[in-house]
Amino acid sequence: MGNLWSALKFNTTSYRSIKKTNVVLMANPGPGPITRDPPVTKKSAFAAVNQNNHKPRRSQDPKMRSEVNRQQQEARVSDTPVVSQLSDHSWQARSVLKMKKARGVLKMKNRLALERTSLRLCNAQGRPAKKSKWIVQERTCSRTSGIDVVDGSKNQILLKSPGMLTFINSLDEITNSRERASKLFEWLIAPLAPDIFFSKLWETKPLLLRRHNPDYYRGLFSMEEFDRILHKEDIQFGVNIDVTSFSEDKRETHNGSGRAYPSVLWDYFQNGCSLRMLNPQSYSATLWKLLSLLQEHFGSMAGANVYVTPAGTQGFAPHYDDIEAFVLQIEGRKCWRLYDQSEDDRLPRFSSKNFSQEELNHHPILEAVLEPGDVLYFPRGFVHQANCQPSTHSLHITISTFQRNTYGDLLEKLLPQTLQSAIEQDVELRRGLPRDLLHFMGVEHTEKVDPRRKVFQKKVRSLMDKIFDNVPLDAAVDQFAKGFLHDCLPPPLTKHEWLHSIHAQPTHWKDGKVHGMLEPLSGKQTVRLLHGLLRLCAEDNEVRLYHTIENSRTYHGKELGSIALNYEVVGNVEFLLDSYPEYMTVESMPEGSLEDKVNLTMDLFESGILIFGDLHASCHHTPEHHDTLHQRESDFLN
Known part of the structure; x- marks a missing residue:
């Protein structure tokens, strides 16, 4: 084996350390004005949303009723899965949920449902679907665009689930860190099985998991922990925390400069501004442990932002991100809206601009209120917005991963180095171009029949084949x-x-x-x-x-x-x-x-x-x- 590495000493392309761009997982807005905006009111926060909430009234005219039914049918098309865990989570259990079809919806039998959940393929009307639409009944808020929604609270299976700290500390008994990471991810998306998640949903479709267990994330983070960090740590505006608001279809950042003192931040909060902590894992040991295991499971950096939102307000404009997002609702309630993406916006490499409500010219594919214990996953490229419910504040954590972790990013690093190495090693790549190249190549010669074009194209293809045959991919x-x-x-x-x-x-x-x-x-x-x-x-x-x-x-x-x-x-x-x-x-x-x-x-x-x-x-x-x-x-x- 030593000889193999000795050979690499002479044969392996010498790569210098590639410096990665220091990018915060969720884009940091630049410093905004220090002057404070007036409070964000419920009217301004919801004005743009309410104008789309009018439902067509049922008409006695058959033609009009037919047109309304057609519009409603089109609005029901959705690939967003909603999975419900009608119980507290017990990670040791391994029984399978049994379901049966009744009156066009899925009806659950009281069996433990924690892993390898049996899911039935259904369309919006409850009949077998041709395409995968993983749906398990559960309540959401007013608009779900075709997702079967059934309140399963009457069928709750009461289980004694371990607290977050108990569970995450129990992982220490597993010797292999990769196995610890896998168990943690199973817990994160329970009761959905990881193989179903990665084969059916990952980078493709959003997922909403409802658990009806407000203690599911107990010990992970809290408002008290957030306040402790503000008082004990040197929290800087724009570096560790952002102050934002969204009112009258306009997103604003109200960051000051230097240290963000608790009294200043809570004053902003009282006046309707959201607080976003950018690197909570630096101050929370539990979040540090959670993310350190998830990064090993994903094979990509895992980060987190904490969002604290006052009741009845919205802190951010509609936009899409360049990361795979897992939204964990810790405290309070927040209404999320997800919008379908165009083919051009699938899996973007960079986050979008802020969109106006007018630019969102279609209904959301999902509109649901997240409650403590719920998790919402959506791939990069899905436009989303969220507003806090009027009755209480909201605290949620967004876990993010897979930023700049694509085939394109790998090739972007690989190709320049590969070409330079090939030029140094192959004399054919160092030979001069034909003197008459400009006489037969170029856009103006595209339609011309010239044998020199075929000869030149064949030569370039052969050189490219030689380059890729010797790519030092490993x-x-x-x-x-x-x-x-x-x-x-x-x-x-x-x-x-x-x-x-x-x-x-x-x-x-x-x-x-x-x-x-x-x-x-x-x-x-x-x-x-x-x-x-x-x-x-x-x-x-x-x-x-x-x-x-x-x-x-x-x-x-x-x-x-x-x-x-x-x-x-x-x-x-x-x-x-x-x-x-x-x-x-x-x-x-x-x-x-x-x-x-x-x-x-x-x-x-x-x-x-x-x-x-x-x-x-x-x-x-x-x-x-x-x-x-x-x-x-x-x-x-x-």
């Missing part, structure tokens, strides 16, 4: 992966990982000497890597192991950490990567001498990315050893 993906790792949050360690890592090594100074040093390794010790977000890359005539251990909870707050490796021991790192999450003995590594293996083990351990199966058995014990360890364990738990 090396390009490695560089793309480096950008992803730099975007990532650092991994929060489980108690087991922390107690077996360098963080818990009980080395300390007392009575004039050092205690608790790690004893020399014999090769019998068991070791494993810390987590799955590691990447081996061959570049600049060396191999480096990149990791996220030293990343900041603030976007790109630190440089990406890495370790330079000797080619002779790269095979041992691959061995540890392939063995994860199992512990392996140091001496079982396949390459090099025992000394090489021990040195590699210590390099990885001291970099914080390797843990021992029994760290404290490898340390020199003193009477103070256990007291020091217990104190550090207490510090970790707190």
Whole structure:
């Protein structure tokens, strides 16, 4: 294996680190005027919406009634799934929901429905549909455009669901970080099965999940936590928080400059402005843990914004985003409207401008009030807007992912490097163009029959084939992966990982000497890597192991950490990567001498990315050893 990486030293295209544009997941508006706008009233916030809420009155004229029915039928076309969990969520349960068709709608039998939910293909009238429209009955607000809506509250199955903190802490019992991430995502979209979500909905259709469980997200975030952050942290206008309003079809940003003091922000809130916190994971350990696992599940950066909206107001204009969005309703109630997208707007690379109500010249495909415990997913490119209900404030979190994570983005990085490398290696690409090229090529010669055109086109195609036959795709993906790792949050360690890592090594100074040093390794010790977000890359005539251990909870707050490796021991790192999450003995590594293996083990351990199966058995014990360890364990738990 060492020879393979040695060969890469000479044959792999040398890629320099590709700097990714520092983009906030949801576009940051520029600083606005410091002067405050008048309060946003319910009348101004809802004026544009109410004008579209008039329903055609039933006419006694058969022709008029037929026309109204036709218009209503067209308005019912919708691909938005609505899935209801008529119970608190119990993530251990595995029974299947049974359904039967009755009077054109789905009627539920009282069986546990938590995973692999049986969904029936129905159209808007309850008859079998030709195309996939995943619909399970549930209530929404006034407009659903063809979605079967049935209030299932009478059939609620009362289950004792674990709180958010209990559930997320229970994931620490799973050794493999990838499995932890998968379990978390199952919980996020329960009762819908992940395979159905990714095969039927991902990047394609919106999804509304109703749970009738206001405690589903308890412990994730709260208004009290939001207020604590405002008081305890250095929150800056435009960097950490935005103040916005939307009134009379106009979106405004009211950011000041410098620190955003709580009294100023709550004054804006009292006057009808929304507050958007841009990086809550920097201050909330629970959100940090949630996003760090989701980023591993998606293979793409996962971010979050927190939105606090006063009752009866709207903070943002209709627009679409360049991210896959999961809206988690934490407190209060908020009415969301989603609009169908044109073919040109599918999966956009950049967010849209703010749209006016006049530009939204069609009915929403979904209009629904989210309540605590609900989640709404919609792909990038779907125009959306949301306004808070008049009775209470709203607190929701938008989790975002898959920004600039497309085939096009990969090729954008790959092609310039590939072409430059090919020009350096192939003399045919360095030969001069025909002297008479301009006499037969160009738009003005398109319709002319000239044999020189065919000869030239054949030559260019053959050169392009040679370029693509030698594309260093794996090396390009490695560089793309480096950008992803730099975007990532650092991994929060489980108690087991922390107690077996360098963080818990009980080395300390007392009575004039050092205690608790790690004893020399014999090769019998068991070791494993810390987590799955590691990447081996061959570049600049060396191999480096990149990791996220030293990343900041603030976007790109630190440089990406890495370790330079000797080619002779790269095979041992691959061995540890392939063995994860199992512990392996140091001496079982396949390459090099025992000394090489021990040195590699210590390099990885001291970099914080390797843990021992029994760290404290490898340390020199003193009477103070256990007291020091217990104190550090207490510090970790707190």
